[in-house]
Amino acid sequence: MAASVKEVAAEAGVSVGTVSNVLNRPEVVSERTVTKVTAAIEKLGFVRNDAARQLRAGHSRHFGLMVLDSRNPFFMDVTQGAQHRALENGYTVLMGSSDDSLTTEEQLLDLFDEQRVAGVLISPLHNDLSRLWKIREAGTPVVLVDRGSADRSFSSVSVDDVEGGRIAVQHLVDLGRKNIAFVGGPQSIEQVQHRLEGAQSVIAGTVDAVLQHMMTKQLTVMEGRRVGEQILAMDAAERPDGIFAANDLLALGILQALVMSGDLLVPKDIALVGYDNIDFAESAVVPLTTIRQPAEEIGRTAVDVLLREAEAGEDAVREQFVFTPKLVIRESTVPDSNKN
Amino acid sequence: MAASVKEVAAEAGVSVGTVSNVLNRPEVVSERTVTKVTAAIEKLGFVRNDAARQLRAGHSRHFGLMVLDSRNPFFMDVTQGAQHRALENGYTVLMGSSDDSLTTEEQLLDLFDEQRVAGVLISPLHNDLSRLWKIREAGTPVVLVDRGSADRSFSSVSVDDVEGGRIAVQHLVDLGRKNIAFVGGPQSIEQVQHRLEGAQSVIAGTVDAVLQHMMTKQLTVMEGRRVGEQILAMDAAERPDGIFAANDLLALGILQALVMSGDLLVPKDIALVGYDNIDFAESAVVPLTTIRQPAEEIGRTAVDVLLREAEAGEDAVREQFVFTPKLVIRESTVPDSNKN
DNA sequence: CGACATGATTGAAACGATTCATTTTTAGTA
DNA sequence: TACTAAAAATGAATCGTTTCAATCATGTCG
Numbered sequence: 001m002a003a004s005v006k007e008v009a010a011e012a013g014v015s016v017g018t019v020s021n022v023l024n025r026p027e028v029v030s031e032r033t034v035t036k037v038t039a040a041i042e043k044l045g046f047v048r049n050d051a052a053r054q055l056r057a058g059h060s061r062h063f064g065l066m067v068l069d070s071r072n073p074f075f076m077d078v079t080q081g082a083q084h085r086a087l088e089n090g091y092t093v094l095m096g097s098s099d100d101s102l103t104t105e106e107q108l109l110d111l112f113d114e115q116r117v118a119g120v121l122i123s124p125l126h127n128d129l130s131r132l133w134k135i136r137e138a139g140t141p142v143v144l145v146d147r148g149s150a151d152r153s154f155s156s157v158s159v160d161d162v163e164g165g166r167i168a169v170q171h172l173v174d175l176g177r178k179n180i181a182f183v184g185g186p187q188s189i190e191q192v193q194h195r196l197e198g199a200q201s202v203i204a205g206t207v208d209a210v211l212q213h214m215m216t217k218q219l220t221v222m223e224g225r226r227v228g229e230q231i232l233a234m235d236a237a238e239r240p241d242g243i244f245a246a247n248d249l250l251a252l253g254i255l256q257a258l259v260m261s262g263d264l265l266v267p268k269d270i271a272l273v274g275y276d277n278i279d280f281a282e283s284a285v286v287p288l289t290t291i292r293q294p295a296e297e298i299g300r301t302a303v304d305v306l307l308r309e310a311e312a313g314e315d316a317v318r319e320q321f322v323f324t325p326k327l328v329i330r331e332s333t334v335p336d337s338n339k340n
Numbered sequence: 341m342a343a344s345v346k347e348v349a350a351e352a353g354v355s356v357g358t359v360s361n362v363l364n365r366p367e368v369v370s371e372r373t374v375t376k377v378t379a380a381i382e383k384l385g386f387v388r389n390d391a392a393r394q395l396r397a398g399h400s401r402h403f404g405l406m407v408l409d410s411r412n413p414f415f416m417d418v419t420q421g422a423q424h425r426a427l428e429n430g431y432t433v434l435m436g437s438s439d440d441s442l443t444t445e446e447q448l449l450d451l452f453d454e455q456r457v458a459g460v461l462i463s464p465l466h467n468d469l470s471r472l473w474k475i476r477e478a479g480t481p482v483v484l485v486d487r488g489s490a491d492r493s494f495s496s497v498s499v500d501d502v503e504g505g506r507i508a509v510q511h512l513v514d515l516g517r518k519n520i521a522f523v524g525g526p527q528s529i530e531q532v533q534h535r536l537e538g539a540q541s542v543i544a545g546t547v548d549a550v551l552q553h554m555m556t557k558q559l560t561v562m563e564g565r566r567v568g569e570q571i572l573a574m575d576a577a578e579r580p581d582g583i584f585a586a587n588d589l590l591a592l593g594i595l596q597a598l599v600m601s602g603d604l605l606v607p608k609d610i611a612l613v614g615y616d617n618i619d620f621a622e623s624a625v626v627p628l629t630t631i632r633q634p635a636e637e638i639g640r641t642a643v644d645v646l647l648r649e650a651e652a653g654e655d656a657v658r659e660q661f662v663f664t665p666k667l668v669i670r671e672s673t674v675p676d677s678n679k680n
Numbered sequence: 681c682g683a684c685a686t687g688a689t690t691g692a693a694a695c696g697a698t699t700c701a702t703t704t705t706t707a708g709t710a
Numbered sequence: 711t712a713c714t715a716a717a718a719a720t721g722a723a724t725c726g727t728t729t730c731a732a733t734c735a736t737g738t739c740g
Contacts, residue, residue: 392726
């Protein structure tokens with residue numbers, strides 16, 4: 001249906017090679033010819049067929065990006081950042097979300113393979129990275145996102161989650177809370193594990209402080225609400241006076257449950273800290289104290305690293321970017337921080 | 341780098357045609373051969389090269405989906421729905437967001453063209469649909485999403501926005517609010533325009549009621565906050581006692597500004613209605629009354645319609661799906677709806 | 681036993697852009 | 711004008727898959 005280089009060549013009275021040159025290296029073509037060809041392109045409404053182009057090239061101009069949860073605004077921000085930086089460099093981003101399913105992760109990676117993506121950005125769900133090794137061995141660079149590479153075998157762009165957990169719980173302890181609950185799971189997610197470790201390290205160094213772990217199956221508002229109800233059902237003795245949730249979605253769910261019941265006040269009875277600083281944390285029932293991660297910058301940086309790896313090929317240097325998380329204090333821990 | 345059908349054929353001792361048959365129509369190949377070829381595929385780790393496949397086919401197995409704002413959870417839900425349904429039918433979704441930029445919309449459509457997408461799902465920013473006509477004339481089906489087609493020239497899956505606006509403002513009027521503000525813009529976005537029309541129709545039929553239009557440049561939390569401050573700065577006489585915001589993001593922004601100042605109470609001084617019923621509406625400072633749209637179902641249905649159009653080709657029947665919006669009452673208009 | 685239908689397999693052509701070794705044109709110089 | 715170097719243009723080969731007309735094998739039936 002659409003015009004091809006051949007038709008453009010015919011229209012302009014030149015060879016297909018010349019049309020291709022006009023498209024890709026106009027500097028080697030005489031000015032007069034460029035004009036002719038451009039006119040023909042215009043006239044026929046020619047649009048490059050990317051499939052043919054990438055068939056020849058051997059790989060596409062797409063990056064594959066896989067996040068843990070496409071409905072988490074944090075990951076949307078990461079995606080946004082990645083997408084922009086990729087576009088600036090003439091690449092597109094194929095976005096997918098594993099959504100807590102190992103199968104989906106597997107399928108999405110298959111898809112990336114079929115598309116011969118030029119690189120993979122991934123926040124892996126699987127802790128076994130062998131599939132990623134294979135992908136890289138096949139010549140496709142891989143960068144871990146929002147997740148470090150302990151053995152530095154992959155380049156990574158992440159945030160120090162242990163430190164994040166530490167800051168969060170230290171804040172709770174500083175406020176005099178001693179009976180802390182960490183809410184989050186599944187533990188197989190490394191980010192969750194690290195945030196928990198940070199939390200534990202603070203508790204270990206604080207007299208009288210105890211930490212209980214309330215497990216969740218997902219990091220969603222729904223699960224948060226479930227945990228909230230669980231907390232409401234506890235008797236006063238065991239009930240925590242400080243909660244650190246593994247992300248803001250959980251925290252908002254918990255908050256919702258507590259506020260709806262009206263039985264427990266935040267932060268008076270329970271102080272609450274989330275993680276990510278998504279936009280909605282600020283406009284929550286009780287504005288949420290949380291740990292900020294530079295989401296868009298993570299996305300941008302990840303693409304930069306990927307571009308460098310793609311450039312370098314075989315002998316690419318692995319880079320480890322670790323951003324430092326920051327505490328954002330709001331009323332879910334300190335009342336009336338904004339009013340007087 | 342990766343193995344090709346040719347190598348698989350050699351490995352299995354058959355022709356390339358047979359390998360292709362095993363891949364696409366195993367029923368015409370003898371069982372013995374299928375086994376041999378499958379083994380070879382396994383051994384070589386063969387993965388189809390989709391570029392070659394779609395070059396041959398003339399079009400890809402991607403659908404292009406363009407939404408107005410990728411950071412709006414409503415559109416993320418639409419995307420989620422579309423993505424799932426597409427995947428069920430062996431298609432992938434190339435997601436883009438015009439983000440209030442006509443240029444971006446144009447570029448993204450160019451990208452879709454280059455990718456020879458099998459169909460376009462779009463919530464158009466441009467009111468001039470001529471580009472979409474061209475795309476369809478070139479043989480690519482187009483379905484409008486979250487947007488009707490007044491002249492029925494395109495298939496569409498939408499929600500009755502006029503009705504939505506009506507319900508929202510009727511609710512405010514029923515509560516005795518007479519000085520209503522409609523917050524939203526730019527007016528070039530049809531959804532905004534229709535919701536405003538619905539609002540106006542109610543006001544026109546109500547004695548003493550007045551409507552003012554507070555324009556925004558975007559439908560974001562930030563813009564909402566800006567409007568909120570504007571409202572705070574008004575003197576009591578002109579200040580509205582009921583606000584209908586064109587979407588939840590705006591509403592949450594407004595809410596945030598009002599609550600932070602502490603000068604005006606929601607809903608006592610100002611009742612607030614949003615639009616979309618995003619997840620975060622429920623966990624807002626003051627849980628938000630809003631108009632629910634079946635986001636995921638819109639996405640799914642849009643893909644269904646697109647598949648039908650693609651199937652039918654030239655003589656496809658245009659379908660108009662119009663969902664009915666529903667009022668969800670929460671405390672931003674009716675205090676203590678959940679407590680006693 | 682031979683003719684024939686049916687089933688299975690083959691292999692060359694096609695899709696459209698890019699590359700690059702080769703040829704043609706142009707411009708500059710003696 | 712003749713010759714040469716540089717610039718410009720050419721076109722065949724290539725990427726990997728699918729398709730389809732043609733060929734080959736197998737078994738059935740008269």
